[in-house]
Amino acid sequence: MKTDVDVLIAGAGMAGVVAAIAAARNGASTLLVDRAIFLGGNATGGLLGNFLTFHNLKGEQICDGISQEIVDACIELGGAFPENRGHLHNAYGNTYSVTPIDPEVLKLVTQKLCVEAGVRLMLGSFMVGPVADGETIQGIRVVNKSGEQQLLAKVVIDASGDADIVAKAGGAFQMGDDAGKTMSISLLARMGNVDLDRHLQYVKERPDQFMLGEDPYIGKTRQEVASELTDWKDFPMVTGYYEAVKEAQAKGEFHGSRERILFSVMPTPGVVIVNSTSMLGYNPVDAQSMTQAALEGREQTFAVAKFFQKYVPGFEASFVLDSASALGVRESRRIVGVDTLRTDDCLAGKKSDQDVGRGAHCLDVHEPSGKIYHKHIRDGESYGMSYWTLVPQKLNNLLVAGRCLSSERYANGSARNQAHIQAMGQAAGTAAAMCVERSITPREVDVATLRERLQEQGAVV
Template sequence: MKTVVRTDERILSSDIFDRDSRVKRPDHGTWAEPGKDIPVYHRCGVLVVGGGPSGTAAAAAAARAGADVALLERYNHLGGLSTGGLVIWIDRMTDWEGQLVIRGFAEELFDRLPADAIAGPAREDWGSQDAAKAAHWSQRTAAYHGVVTWSPTIDPERLKLLSQEIVLERKVKLIYHSWAAIPIVQDGVVKGVVFESKEGRMAIMADVVVDATGDGDLFARAGAAFVNDIEEADVHHCMNTSWLFGGVDMNRWIEFKAGQPEAFSAFMARGREVCGLFERPFVSWRNDVALFMGPRQSGYSALDVDDLTAVEVRSHRAMAAHLDYFKAHAPGFEEAYLMLSAPQIGVRHARRLSGVGAVLRSQWPDGVALADEVGVTPAVSPKFPNISIPYGALVPQQLDGLLACGRHISCDRNSHGFMREIPQCWITGQAAGVAAALASRGCIEPRFIDVGALQSALLAQGVYLRAGAGQGAQARAAAEAGI
């Protein structure tokens, strides 16, 4: 077990647990797959593969921009890790001054979610450095470095439903229970995908494909360059299956954790001894529901089916062990029960695109609005200004007909620590969706679209961009809106 220390470049401190030993997979030979004609299930302007945060945002944004859109999702819901993965603590959407910079599709979601589906600080407290407010919200995932932030927790079922209804309102063709298998590539251009379902293997053809798989499955299989370097001791590169306990009293737990630090330290130390893999709980959208987003496990690959299985087995065993220990020893957990283990495994990293641009650690200190800025992310600490997200981070160096969005965009491993978060996935998804719509409408490759037109379209959809980005994009948007 390793403990990651909280620094200016990391928000979380957490225990990280090494993988179990692995038995080498035996070689069972090969089988030649027979060739056959595959029926074309659908044709569209923009195909989004993956209905997680970035894919949902991409589909909604592309349809809003006027494209004929299809959204292919392997599960029975949208939202990905923010719903099925139970990553219901949505990371910071305000900067360290309290300004909301994760806007657009993200803002629409929070405007439309029911009030009782969201728990977080009031808008007037965003950016507050009041010691009492910061102390209160630091125990509730919404204050860091002494600053109150907009980083709420949400009801995953409400977010599933809302995400679905938004894309259906915009006439997106939604296809559940379907897993994209291979991209269709002709002369270096992605033309669609082959997918598997209960009906067998079929194809979807599209002008532009958006890879929102989270792991870069499509761009990797299409031959695009990517990297997968990680820091083994970094929480951002671990896996686990999250879970919820019901029947708890989180206010009592927080009183214990914050009010009796020595007893809490002893509780945690004893838990590591008893359970082995061990994690502390986080608040959720309700006081009677506790969220566990660990124990975080390192050394496993999100691209290896045996590793994925092993993480699931360890996580579910840890869930049961935690229940026994917490019921016996944790204030507020006396009546706890197993409520839900996440239907989706918590993958933080697999591949990252090698794009024509990237979000880089070297850019953090400057905070410059890049010419092709398509979004802005809060920095990891008040030490740094806001960070520009360039359109080039979504565009493969060579491959055409495809854009990437979500946690596998082009960035270095330091920047990946925040670019993989739910709000940043909404931002890059919205950018990819609008760009794909423009490319489809103009019958051009995504790398050749007019960036100024893209920025104007994003501004019209409520995305936050800085005045220094592009060449007059904000002025054009204002003129088009009649302002």
């Protein structure tokens, strides 16, 4: 079967979802494809539990538009906190704000917004490669319950996270560090029956055990930050428990790849999302390697849950509600684009008239060794993401959106975060619709006009 649409989005993670909504709202007939049977990618299937980050360290909102609409719709359904448009202040301080999002509510919200915009969906469909005439992409091939299908489109957006379409079309990409090694992979899990008041009491007793006030703009000691916490919502993303982790590691009760644990609070009472497994040395685009990572992840998940029950105050009677239906891949392919997001430009908070979105998350790289590296954007600023980082160097009729953007590795450690990949999605979807409307290719898009349209539609460029 062949399907002809204007814009086809390959991958329904949050970059793909936002791209699809943007393309459809801008008049393109749009098809969104994914192997899962729900939308949201790592934010839903990966049980992420939050979006980072809508603000720079000075507290200015640098991401808006469709991504904020998604948060607003989650608030309506009880899947995000109603305070401050869903954004809670992040006492941990790796960002100014954190936006907790219930993954189940997000599945429904993304689906509703896509359907309302007129996006057609094809789920349960694995994308095996492009349909191409030389370097010109004409669509993609999928395998699903119906067999193998060709889906044709005027413009394709590769939002697979792994740049699967770019790679299989022969486009240039980079992966990992100089040796090709990538960041750790994690399997996230939801735990229920947690006493968060008891947990907060412990934070106040032992602030030395937590990352608190890492943001230099907070300008306070850990003790001062802890003394101001009055509700568990004041510390929505918790990381620490150094002594407990060390003790458990010495007894063989906790894996050796992390020196601290991390969990995020949810709008659902007594429920948290635990992000504390860490699988090192796997190849995210190799099926056998990912199988082994999945097996290790499941073993680690139960060991980590036991650690929480034994060592973390408030978790004594907690239990594993569920684990993610997809492995959390932090890093894989980064395309080589017409332009590349550079680490120095991120740190300097660079602005340009080619920017179609902004990023403000600190550089956040989980090294292949397991060590976590953080570096903040200078002066609490945000940096620009140029349209040309979404345009592959050689292939035609193809854009990317999401963590596979053209970027240096440490810059990717920032831009890969949710608010930023959603901004890229809005830009790529709008650009693709403009290509169809004007019968031009992604390379011929006038960025000034694209920026104007994005701003009219609520985005921050």
